[in-house]
Amino acid sequence: MTTNPATTATAPQMEAPMTTATLAEPAHTPARPLSDTIAVEVNDVTKVFTSRPGLFNRKKIGKRVVAVDHISLTVHKGEIFGVLGPNGTGKSTLIRLMSTLLMPDTGSVRIFGFDVEKDEAEVKRLINRVSVEASFFKKLSPMENLMYGARLYSVEPGLARRRIAEILRSLGIEEHSIWSPMEDMSRGMQQKVAIARAFLTAPVLLLLDEPTTGLDPHSKREVQAAVREIRATHDATVLLTTHDMQEADELCDRIAIVDTGRVVALDTPAALKAIVREPGGPEPSLEDVFLKLTGKKLEDADKVD
Amino acid sequence: MTLAAPMQELRASYAFVERNINLTKRYWGWEVVWMLYTIANSLAVVFIAQSVNTAVGEDVLTKATEQELILFLAIGALVWHYLAVVFETVSDMISWERWEGTIEYTFMAPVKRSTHMVGTALFSLVYGLIHTAVVLVVIVVVFGLDMENANYLSATLVLVVGSLSLVGIGIMGAILPLLFPEKGSQMTHVVQAALVLVSGVYIKASEMPEPLATMSVFSPARYVIDGIRGALVDGKGVVDVAPTLVGLFISGAVLIPVGVYVFSIGERYAKRTGRLKRNG
Numbered sequence: 388m389t390t391n392p393a394t395t396a397t398a399p400q401m402e403a404p405m406t407t408a409t410l411a412e413p414a415h416t417p418a419r420p421l422s423d424t425i426a427v428e429v430n431d432v433t434k435v436f437t438s439r440p441g442l443f444n445r446k447k448i449g450k451r452v453v454a455v456d457h458i459s460l461t462v463h464k465g466e467i468f469g470v471l472g473p474n475g476t477g478k479s480t481l482i483r484l485m486s487t488l489l490m491p492d493t494g495s496v497r498i499f500g501f502d503v504e505k506d507e508a509e510v511k512r513l514i515n516r517v518s519v520e521a522s523f524f525k526k527l528s529p530m531e532n533l534m535y536g537a538r539l540y541s542v543e544p545g546l547a548r549r550r551i552a553e554i555l556r557s558l559g560i561e562e563h564s565i566w567s568p569m570e571d572m573s574r575g576m577q578q579k580v581a582i583a584r585a586f587l588t589a590p591v592l593l594l595l596d597e598p599t600t601g602l603d604p605h606s607k608r609e610v611q612a613a614v615r616e617i618r619a620t621h622d623a624t625v626l627l628t629t630h631d632m633q634e635a636d637e638l639c640d641r642i643a644i645v646d647t648g649r650v651v652a653l654d655t656p657a658a659l660k661a662i663v664r665e666p667g668g669p670e671p672s673l674e675d676v677f678l679k680l681t682g683k684k685l686e687d688a689d690k691v692d
Numbered sequence: 693m694t695l696a697a698p699m700q701e702l703r704a705s706y707a708f709v710e711r712n713i714n715l716t717k718r719y720w721g722w723e724v725v726w727m728l729y730t731i732a733n734s735l736a737v738v739f740i741a742q743s744v745n746t747a748v749g750e751d752v753l754t755k756a757t758e759q760e761l762i763l764f765l766a767i768g769a770l771v772w773h774y775l776a777v778v779f780e781t782v783s784d785m786i787s788w789e790r791w792e793g794t795i796e797y798t799f800m801a802p803v804k805r806s807t808h809m810v811g812t813a814l815f816s817l818v819y820g821l822i823h824t825a826v827v828l829v830v831i832v833v834v835f836g837l838d839m840e841n842a843n844y845l846s847a848t849l850v851l852v853v854g855s856l857s858l859v860g861i862g863i864m865g866a867i868l869p870l871l872f873p874e875k876g877s878q879m880t881h882v883v884q885a886a887l888v889l890v891s892g893v894y895i896k897a898s899e900m901p902e903p904l905a906t907m908s909v910f911s912p913a914r915y916v917i918d919g920i921r922g923a924l925v926d927g928k929g930v931v932d933v934a935p936t937l938v939g940l941f942i943s944g945a946v947l948i949p950v951g952v953y954v955f956s957i958g959e960r961y962a963k964r965t966g967r968l969k970r971n972g
Contacts, residue, residue: 436965483966486796487963488968490963516797522795538706539802541802
């Protein structure tokens with residue numbers, strides 16, 4: 388069993404770090420060669436949601452919300468790429484567009500060269516997503532939930548059972564919890580099971596939609612360590628949405644700051660902070676960057692939302 | 693043409709069977725309640741036959757005709773229960789996942805929607821058969837029915853082959869909770885009520901008033917119920933019910949792909965308008 392230095396250095400709380408051996412190999416053969424360097428290519432994408440007047444109440448006024456407003460960005464293979472912004476700025480919509488759960492109104496989204504609309508099946512084999520709310524069958528145990536996932540992703544059942552137990556133990560899930568209903572677990576534990584489920588299928592692109600929101604600091608560090616682990620041991624690309632400035636700063640190689648559906652800046656954390664750094668002044672934070680670029684504090688933007 | 697891909701899809705469809713078996717085990721208490729409700733419901737319908745003489749104040753039914761009416765109603769109640777279980781399990785596959793919050797996870801998985809539906813339908817057939825068998829035993833014991841003449845093999849064949857059409861209609865019904873997150877599930881009950889009305893569940897389809905009698909011609913459930921009454925009451929063998937089986941098979945073979953196609957249109961619309969979201 389090998390230990391990843393990156394994980395142990397940054398997250399001593401993690402009881403037994405993940406290893407490459409615990410990850411299943413992807414059970415797929417892509418129809419076409421994958422893009423060598425570009426993991427995600429979002430090209431001038433727009434997504435607008437329109438609520439219609441009620442069927443029996445025509446006076447009810449329909450609402451139009453521009454969730455994603457002409458966003459273009461590129462994520463390189465092997466990156467941890469952050470999408471940072473307050474609630475309601477289109478971060479989750481962007482992830483859903485990449486996950487084939489939504490279709491863009493204009494523009495295109497390509498995952499390793501595959502178009503999310505035209506090559507939906509290929510894209511689905513390459514990705515997995517962890518959402519802000521752990522989506523599980525609450526009466527089922529982690530083992531039962533993950534076996535369901537393993538079968539959907541064509542992981543051999545015998546192998547899956549062994550690896551599920553290994554991965555869950557490595558994430559600090561106790562033995563008895565593996566077989567107990569998910570509803571008996573804390574939110575932090577459920578989120579770790581969600582991470583384990585994503586690891587099990589060994590995605591080459593891992594989409595994390597605010598995976599640490601609402602977690603206690605200890606669980607947050609464990610989830611962050613797990614994210615570094617999958618990149619380090621499995622050569623995965625990670626796209627992470629968050630409104631946690633510190634998390635984005637520590638975890639991401641590059642960050643796109645989004646506000647009202649638009650990308651207002653995109654660069655490395657250091658380069659973004661350099662925008663607002665003043666000679667002789669204190670080291671700026673990403674909060675300062677957000678304030679400078681949008682004219683509002685992140686917490687205030689959350690409240691307005 | 694390689695069989696590897698279809699085999700992989702078939703194996704993936706077992707994900708839905710296993711998941712539903714696990715959910716049934718975990719909700720076993722509610723399964724018992726559901727079973728008791730079904731038994732009570734079926735008994736209540738069949739008791740109507742026993743109360744006819746008392747209700748009208750004279751012996752309009754002989755003991756033999758009373759037994760015939762009991763069997764007629766019992767088969768209607770049982771078959772309808774089975775078909776309703778199949779229809780509901782398939783049509784509720786979306787509302788259940790939305791309620792649990794797993795809909796996005798399942799729709800993001802690399803399996804075809806037809807695989808999703810085949811898995812759900814397989815489970816519904818087995819679950820429905822077990823449920824119906826238990827209720828049948830209770831009714832036979834409570835009413836002391838004479839089932840010596842019954843041909844169970846042809847009855848089961850009609851039931852299973854006839855289920856295919858209901859699976860197809862159920863898949864179309866599943867679009868409703870997909871497109872109408874708040875009330876779509878209840879709307880599937882409207883479809884179910886329309887089917888029970890025109891399918892001759894508690895009245896012979898040929899004796900229904902117009903336009904119901906004409907509408908019943910287009911309901912596959914009518915032929916399932918007629919076929920099973922023939923098998924259980926008249927003891928018709930497989931050869932006798934073969935024309936019904938062929939008709940029901942053709943109906944299922946048409947309705948399932950049509951259902952999957954219609955559902956795929958609904959799924960694309962849901963993805964355009966953002967209706968796959970877990971909370972609607």
